[in-house]
Amino acid sequence: MASAAEIDDEQQHFDRAAEAREHAKSAAGDAANAAAHAAAAAQLAKYANQHQDALGATGSAVAHGRIDEAGEDPLYIGKHLIRDHRRQEILVIGWQAPAAQRYYRATHADPRGLTRKRTFHCTGNTIDDFTDVVFTAAAPDRPQGPDGALLRALAEGRTGSMRDIVATIQAAQYEVIEAPLDTVLVIEGGPGTGKTAVALHRVSWLLVNHPDQLRTSGVLVVGPHPTFTRYISTVLPGLGERDVVQRDITQLGPPVSRGRPESVPLSRIKGQARMAGLLARALQQRLGRPEPAERLQIDGRFVTLPGADIGAVVAELRDGPGPYAQRRTQLRAVLTGLLERRGVTAVPARQRSVDNLLERLWPQLSPPALLRDLLGSRDRLRAAAGDEFTAAEIAQLRRRGADRLSEQIWSRDDLPLLDEADFLINGSPAERYGHVVVDEAQDLSPMQLRSIARRSATGSLTVLGDLAQSTGPWARDSWDDVTAHLPGTHPRTIAQLRYGYRVPRQVYEFAALLLPIAAPLTAPTEVVRDGPRPGIHRVEAADRAGRAVAIAQAHVAERRFVGIICPPTCRPDVEAALAANDVAWSSADRGELGNAINLVSPQESKGLEFDAVVVVEPEDIVAGDEHGHRMLYVAFTRTVGHLDVVCVGEPLPMHVAALAPAGGEPPAPTVPSLGPDALARLAGEVAERVRRQSPSDQWDEVLREAAKLLRD
Numbered sequence: 001m002a003s004a005a006e007i008d009d010e011q012q013h014f015d016r017a018a019e020a021r022e023h024a025k026s027a028a029g030d031a032a033n034a035a036a037h038a039a040a041a042a043q044l045a046k047y048a049n050q051h052q053d054a055l056g057a058t059g060s061a062v063a064h065g066r067i068d069e070a071g072e073d074p075l076y077i078g079k080h081l082i083r084d085h086r087r088q089e090i091l092v093i094g095w096q097a098p099a100a101q102r103y104y105r106a107t108h109a110d111p112r113g114l115t116r117k118r119t120f121h122c123t124g125n126t127i128d129d130f131t132d133v134v135f136t137a138a139a140p141d142r143p144q145g146p147d148g149a150l151l152r153a154l155a156e157g158r159t160g161s162m163r164d165i166v167a168t169i170q171a172a173q174y175e176v177i178e179a180p181l182d183t184v185l186v187i188e189g190g191p192g193t194g195k196t197a198v199a200l201h202r203v204s205w206l207l208v209n210h211p212d213q214l215r216t217s218g219v220l221v222v223g224p225h226p227t228f229t230r231y232i233s234t235v236l237p238g239l240g241e242r243d244v245v246q247r248d249i250t251q252l253g254p255p256v257s258r259g260r261p262e263s264v265p266l267s268r269i270k271g272q273a274r275m276a277g278l279l280a281r282a283l284q285q286r287l288g289r290p291e292p293a294e295r296l297q298i299d300g301r302f303v304t305l306p307g308a309d310i311g312a313v314v315a316e317l318r319d320g321p322g323p324y325a326q327r328r329t330q331l332r333a334v335l336t337g338l339l340e341r342r343g344v345t346a347v348p349a350r351q352r353s354v355d356n357l358l359e360r361l362w363p364q365l366s367p368p369a370l371l372r373d374l375l376g377s378r379d380r381l382r383a384a385a386g387d388e389f390t391a392a393e394i395a396q397l398r399r400r401g402a403d404r405l406s407e408q409i410w411s412r413d414d415l416p417l418l419d420e421a422d423f424l425i426n427g428s429p430a431e432r433y434g435h436v437v438v439d440e441a442q443d444l445s446p447m448q449l450r451s452i453a454r455r456s457a458t459g460s461l462t463v464l465g466d467l468a469q470s471t472g473p474w475a476r477d478s479w480d481d482v483t484a485h486l487p488g489t490h491p492r493t494i495a496q497l498r499y500g501y502r503v504p505r506q507v508y509e510f511a512a513l514l515l516p517i518a519a520p521l522t523a524p525t526e527v528v529r530d531g532p533r534p535g536i537h538r539v540e541a542a543d544r545a546g547r548a549v550a551i552a553q554a555h556v557a558e559r560r561f562v563g564i565i566c567p568p569t570c571r572p573d574v575e576a577a578l579a580a581n582d583v584a585w586s587s588a589d590r591g592e593l594g595n596a597i598n599l600v601s602p603q604e605s606k607g608l609e610f611d612a613v614v615v616v617e618p619e620d621i622v623a624g625d626e627h628g629h630r631m632l633y634v635a636f637t638r639t640v641g642h643l644d645v646v647c648v649g650e651p652l653p654m655h656v657a658a659l660a661p662a663g664g665e666p667p668a669p670t671v672p673s674l675g676p677d678a679l680a681r682l683a684g685e686v687a688e689r690v691r692r693q694s695p696s697d698q699w700d701e702v703l704r705e706a707a708k709l710l711r712d
């Protein structure tokens with residue numbers, strides 16, 4: 001604990017900086033009032049608001065850190081630059097400034113000239129305490145364990161909104177944050193290694209350090225589902241960035257009615273990149289052929305255009321560049337030109353016989369109309385499929401469309417197809433960004449990735465995920481399968497985060513027993529802190545839901561933020577138990593998390609975290625997905641503190657023969673043996689790595705060696 005005198009000294013600096021900040025904010029407001037007319041005033045007011053936001057909220061801490069170097073004045077680091085208005089002296093530098101880098105990158109092994117790094121703990125702008133890391137030349141080999149400030153931040157209770165980590169970003173995380181803009185950067189790491197937090201801070205860092213490229217074009221952050229988007233939505237505004245667009249993956253593409261369910265096999269077909277070719281061919285096949293002679297009535301006289309001339313123009317435009325709608329406009333212009341050459345002067349913009357001919361040759365189409373008509377017709381599907389789809393696949397794709405387009409309900413897998421159709425018809429989306437961040441990217445289909453890729457104006461992307469958490473119809477085992485569908489304009493880099501900050505060691509070790517089956521080649525994360533052991537509660541089926549709710553209530557009584565992660569099979573019982581006990585709860589499928597008990601499906605739990613997690617019936621979670629062990633690994637790793645597993649029979653990981661009841665000592669974990677499926681997956685993965693990392697002329701030899709080793 002810092003001494004009162006030291007805290008007083010620091011507080012004086014904080015008070016001075018707070019006063020300077022208020023002065024800067026009111027000066028920004030005054031500038032807006034000085035505008036010459038209303039339009040300029042509105043514009044200036046917008047800039048003033050942005051500037052005031054960027055300076056930070058009144059009453060918030062002006063700084064979170066300080067660095068000391070021998071013979072130099074200390075530097076205070078906060079979310080925003082603050083100058084003394086009288087002397088123009090810098091009181092606090094923004095955390096993204098190059099001068100702040102050493103606060104984050106200094107380690108005992110490489111202190112970068114610093115003698116000390118101080119992290120403040122504040123309530124508003126009042127300093128409660130601070131934690132120091134002292135760098136001494138005598139201890140360069142000291143291992144860099146988690147410092148007190150980090151452990152303190154990790155121990156804080158969670159809520160339904162993610163917090164920034166600006167005060168305690170770790171050296172390896174900062175290195176990823178400041179990676180070059182012109183990259184496709186993949187950030188991979190186990191659960192709770194800070195991928196999401198790092199990516200959001202990277203956005204803020206990029207906006208400050210690359211204003212010319214990004215301030216006008218903007219940044220887009222794409223998450224896996226609405227609850228996640230809402231959960232992370234306060235981080236960037238808290239860092240002073242209000243203009244970053246945050247969407248979930250289903251919000252890309254034309255606005256349509258959603259909610260149609262889709263089978264897994266159909267999801268697999270619809271997500272494949274070859275669907276893009278199917279749509280492009282389907283669009284071409286909508287083009288018509290002219291009659292040998294096209295007779296048009298214009299202003300009471302008939303004009304005949306030779307079909308061969310028109311056909312040649314249509315063929316040229318069909319094979320030409322540009323979106324479909326733009327080429328349609330070009331065709332109209334050419335038709336008008338042909339008419340003018342036959343003496344028709346000034347063809348009006350709307351002329352019925354020209355419009356009719358144009359509609360026959362090059363029909364006006366919306367993305368939903370194209371897709372509905374395609375999926376609704378076996379003949380259209382067959383014609384567009386060529387050799388690329390089997391008859392069985394065509395039969396699977398075919399479905400009866402709604403009679404009225406406005407009544408059509410679309411599935412999640414239709415959305416990227418509509419977006420692709422929109423691209424083919426209308427060209428690149430109106431909203432393109434200087435940088436795009438994609439979270440939980442390991443689960444996205446090629447068609448979803450294409451949809452994201454076309455929103456990056458320059459090919460600059462940050463892609464984050466964890467292959468060991470990859471589930472669903474598009475579960476991945478390699479990042480190559482993801483990046484193959486992203487723009488190739490910039491180099492691709494994979495950055496790994498090794499340290500797990502969320503999950504306590506005792507819970508992580510339990511969850512990691514699933515890894516040999518879930519993701520055999522994944523190295524476990526290195527956990528930085530301890531916590532309570534998982535509680536295993538074996539119950540009768542009739543008591544399962546009631547017990548889960550009772551455990552959740554006990555956590556709420558301790559003021560914990562709780563997630564009950566429950567497979568669909570158990571959900572009605574759990575909802576009934578919550579109702580029977582008159583417990584207020586929130587449902588993640590309504591896009592929002594409450595402050596107490598939240599009922600969450602395993603899929604929705606991705607990316608979220610709670611103080612306490614109650615996992616209901618692991619076996620059903622495993623059974624619910626082809627990569628069910630990964631899904632369970634996700635569910636187990638959502639906790640910052642407590643994990644309780646409520647089950648009938650074994651809690652999984654099944655190979656842990658007998659786990660002690662809640663609070664008891666579990667036996668030492670045993671290494672699970674691999675079943676035939678897991679072994680086949682492992683073999684496939686080894687072969688894939690050999691292919692990726694060895695020159696092709698050595699594959700056979702390396703694989704023969706590997707087979708021999710396995711036989712022996």
Ligand SMILES: Nc1ncnc2c1ncn2[C@@H]1O[C@H](COP(=O)(O)OP(=O)(O)OP(=O)(O)O)[C@@H](O)[C@H]1O
Pocket residue numbers: 150153154163164165168169170173189190191192193194195196197198466469501502606607608609637
């Ligand atoms: N340097 C840090 N300082 C303080 N907290 C941190 C730090 N790094 C990560 N955390 C915390 O660890 C938790 C996990 O972070 P985050 O959700 O970004 O991890 P993730 O790798 O995206 O996890 P998952 O793959 O499970 O979604 C968050 O509560 C985050 O605030």
